[in-house]
Amino acid sequence: MENSVKNYLEEHKDRFLSELVELLKIPSISADSKYKDDVARAADFVHQKLLDAGVDHAEVCPTKGHPIVYGEKMVDPSAPTILVYGHYDVQPPDPLELWHSPPFEPVIKDEKIYARGACDDKGQVYMHLKAFEILNNTSGLPCNVKFMIEGEEEVGSENLETFVKENSEKLSNDVILISDTSIVSNEIPSITIGLRGISYMEVELTGPNRDLHSGVYGGAVANPVNALCELISSLKDEKGKITIPGFYDRVLEYSEQDRNDLNARPFDLQEYKDDLDIAEVQGEQGFSTIERVGIRPTLDVNGIWGGYAGEGAKTVLPSKASAKISMRLVPNQDSQEITDLFRKHIEAIAPPTMKVKVTEHHGGEPTVTPTTSAAYAAASAAFEEVWGKRPIPTMEGGSIPIVALFKEVLKSDTVLMGFGLDSDAIHSPNEHYGLFNYFIGIETIASFHQKLANSVS
Numbered sequence: 001m002e003n004s005v006k007n008y009l010e011e012h013k014d015r016f017l018s019e020l021v022e023l024l025k026i027p028s029i030s031a032d033s034k035y036k037d038d039v040a041r042a043a044d045f046v047h048q049k050l051l052d053a054g055v056d057h058a059e060v061c062p063t064k065g066h067p068i069v070y071g072e073k074m075v076d077p078s079a080p081t082i083l084v085y086g087h088y089d090v091q092p093p094d095p096l097e098l099w100h101s102p103p104f105e106p107v108i109k110d111e112k113i114y115a116r117g118a119c120d121d122k123g124q125v126y127m128h129l130k131a132f133e134i135l136n137n138t139s140g141l142p143c144n145v146k147f148m149i150e151g152e153e154e155v156g157s158e159n160l161e162t163f164v165k166e167n168s169e170k171l172s173n174d175v176i177l178i179s180d181t182s183i184v185s186n187e188i189p190s191i192t193i194g195l196r197g198i199s200y201m202e203v204e205l206t207g208p209n210r211d212l213h214s215g216v217y218g219g220a221v222a223n224p225v226n227a228l229c230e231l232i233s234s235l236k237d238e239k240g241k242i243t244i245p246g247f248y249d250r251v252l253e254y255s256e257q258d259r260n261d262l263n264a265r266p267f268d269l270q271e272y273k274d275d276l277d278i279a280e281v282q283g284e285q286g287f288s289t290i291e292r293v294g295i296r297p298t299l300d301v302n303g304i305w306g307g308y309a310g311e312g313a314k315t316v317l318p319s320k321a322s323a324k325i326s327m328r329l330v331p332n333q334d335s336q337e338i339t340d341l342f343r344k345h346i347e348a349i350a351p352p353t354m355k356v357k358v359t360e361h362h363g364g365e366p367t368v369t370p371t372t373s374a375a376y377a378a379a380s381a382a383f384e385e386v387w388g389k390r391p392i393p394t395m396e397g398g399s400i401p402i403v404a405l406f407k408e409v410l411k412s413d414t415v416l417m418g419f420g421l422d423s424d425a426i427h428s429p430n431e432h433y434g435l436f437n438y439f440i441g442i443e444t445i446a447s448f449h450q451k452l453a454n455s456v457s
């Protein structure tokens, strides 16, 4: 890494951190309409910081939902153009009582910054603004850079889809760069090459027309909570396979060689279990934990409710029960097709005692990014330079549905250069991001710009 970059980073470290702290204080929870103004405030903040960092042009683009922040600096028409994508919205912080410090009052402890969004994705987005600032104020930007930072990633990016389709010219690029994933560990850098897709559903069962006394009617009238539990448990068999007919029809089966390569990555199962305080892992029979997350689809209940959940005991046979269920998808499954199969299956197996309502939330396609592109090579070289180690390619279980759309509409490939750790507790209480990761991420991103420019010129 060029000394000027390192020196600038050293000199401005404290400010780089305090600016991130300011962003983390804004509760930009996209899922909850109560926070609409805060989401807008986070967009304005990112907009202002892009201008401060030296972009030629920046704007806050309104959508039907939360705004998209766009910014760009074009330095040389013959240089490659990087489109940086990220999100400034965050997941709801619940359950609040499990946080050791309030989610929107960032605290730095043990070399980590604790706050909702610290890693996912404000901390990782902000690395890009700072890498840009450094290059712009030292050796000069070697590539053209466009930023597109959205506020609806955590709720399915629906309005971004429209924005991308309507602005494909403006967004044209040579590579999309995203930091919204994880590395294996701080000793083992990696580049994510696979993400799962998702199909997110909600099921509501209605039994009797009102809550009933569970003694007066219990045993004679079907209970929607019981029925929902039975229905859900029938969705997986004893081998951990999903029982929805047709679910596996398009699942790409990997070769022995690919599976061996995938499993060759360092992974300590005991450490994994210890981190989560679980005695055993589980999943689809015949597959390793890495495979279960990286290349196999799955189905999980994300939330379930119905009946009485307050203090003490209330004897009630509830009228309704509901669950939110997500299915994580892999190549070559199609989220709309899986959504339809799910709906059909639930309607078919719901007991005659219940009315059933199946609604869909968001969907998104899985992605595999190439390892043979100039951009991947540049990312790999950047890690090698800054970390002194060649990064390994990994397949991760999370989803960034817009990546598949980028390929379809903008025809460009994405490099997933994330710097989080699985243990950063994203979407959980006490989310955090390592200061080591934040600063080394800035350096690695700056190096990526330089490597990419060099590889093309």
Ligand code: BES
Residues within 6 Å of the ligand: 120, 121, 153, 154, 155, 156, 180, 181, 182, 195, 198, 362, 364, 396, 397, 398, 399, 400, 401
């Ligand atoms: N950054 C995550 C996705 C992620 C996390 C990928 C860790 C790889 C490793 C992203 O913000 C996210 O949470 N996505 C949602 C997508 C959904 C809301 C459509 C997800 O995966 O649940």
Ligand code: MN
Residues within 6 Å of the ligand: 087, 120, 121, 153, 180
């Ligand atoms: Mn994210």
Ligand code: MN
Residues within 6 Å of the ligand: 091, 120, 154, 426, 427
């Ligand atoms: Mn997320």
